[in-house]
Amino acid sequence: MYRFVRLMAVAFLFLGLERAYAVPSFARQTGLSCNVCHTNPPELTAFGRNFKLRGYVLTDMTAKDKVGNSRDLLLSKYIPLSAMMLLSNTSFQANQPGTQNNSAGFPQQLSIFLAGGYASHFGGLAQFTYTHADDHFGMDNTDLRYANQGKLAGKDWEYGITINNNPTVEDLWNSTPAWGFPWISTSSGVDPLASPIINGNLGQDVAGVGGFGMWDNHLYADVAAYRSEHAGASTPITGTGQAYNISGVAPYWRAAWQQTWGSNYLEVGTYGIYVKSFPNAVSGPEDTYLDPSLDFQYERPFGPNLLDIHGTYIHENSNLDATYLAGGASVKSNHLNTFKLDSTYHWASKYSATGALFSTTGNGDALLYAPAPLTGSKNGNPDTSGYIAQFGYWPVQNIDIDANYSGYFKFNGASSNYDGAQRNASDNNTVYLALWLIF
Secondary structure: HHHHHHHHHHHHHHHOOOOOOOOOOOHHOOOEEEEEHHHEEEEHHHHHHHHHHHOOOOOOEEEOOOOEEEEOOHHHHHHHHEEEEEEHHHHHHEOOOOOOOOOEEEEEEEEEEEEEEEEEOOEEEEEEEEEOOEEEEEEEEEEEEEEEEEOOOOOEEEEEEEEEEOHHHHOOOOOOHHHHHOOOOOOOOOOOOOOOOOOOOOOOOOEEEEEEEEOOOOOEEEEEEEOOOOOOOOOOOOOOOOOOOOOOOEEEEEOOOOEEEEOEEEEEEEEEEEEEEEEEEEOOOOOOOOHHHHHHHEEEEEEEEEEEEEEEEEEEEEEEHHHOOOOOOOEEEEEEEEEEEEEEEEEEEOEEEEEEEEEEEEOOOOOOOOOOOOOEEEEEEEOEHHHHHHHEEEEEOEEEEEEEEEEEEEHHHOOOOOOOOOOOHHHHOEEEEEEEEEO
């Protein structure tokens, strides 16, 4: 079963690649190499975090108009466009029922980015993605931001406004869901039944606006409000067929403290969201979700090498009045606890090795987590846990070759026969090989 995988791995490792000088639009506009802002895209360095904080704008130029008034002007010499292509192959330990193994993505994903400074103090990252499974382009993670700076209580104060379509996409760190590990993953895998709403369930399905600020280069805060917008659905919104239709607005919060001592860097913080939702409607009974969360990020260089560690913990309390009345849950009150921990060692921006652990636990509900072949839970329990091992090689800064192994200790409540159709958690283990081109 893994023979094809081994052949692909050998081919990747011996792939001859000349040094390329085509780099993404941020690098073209700033004149800086990719590894100034990234350790492993989309993972940001300290410089990259500051670049994003300041609105994706590096410098301003001053010009005068025809009557001699000074104006701020920021016009890039380059059109702020980049592209990304992801080619991949996924092999399962056991085939999904009725399917062939070794699922190829050619491409798995193709993205176009409008990324850079658009005007003085205003820039953004707007991603438009083609996926092989959907066979069309759609709006992906997008963060547009105005940023400025001044003084507050005698200390440096960076502040601004963000408009985005995914809670946590505006965050500066890689410990929160939108830009957290794994940076890339298979689109052919089996997803667990349960995940907190802030863990990507609103991505590209909402529109939000908020304000952010960094005080004294230590204390960061961000508040935003989100509304459902349902890309691809008609407007005004009817809510039909949509799992989440936000009632009013959903407030999102973020606070973090960053500190350096010696060669060490540490960020600790909290984030979360509160959502009131009408499932499949825009009025009537509501489901509510409250997701208070904690996170941290640690970095330590060792000469040209770097160790980093990310962790996040999400506790979700939900009151599913609407789902309960519709017969989709056996109890109204539910909870989930999600924990993720990953650590990467980078060798001189050429090689990386990552290990990660993940776990989701929660109360049982025979209706909410119902039995079903492959995707269901025999015992009505959402518990899922496992690990990831990933190795990356960057022959040049805009080409990445990855090998990833994902394994499960438990899936949808059990390690064996979890779905009631004799499938084991380890049957969903995968070998994922990817070639990632960014230009």
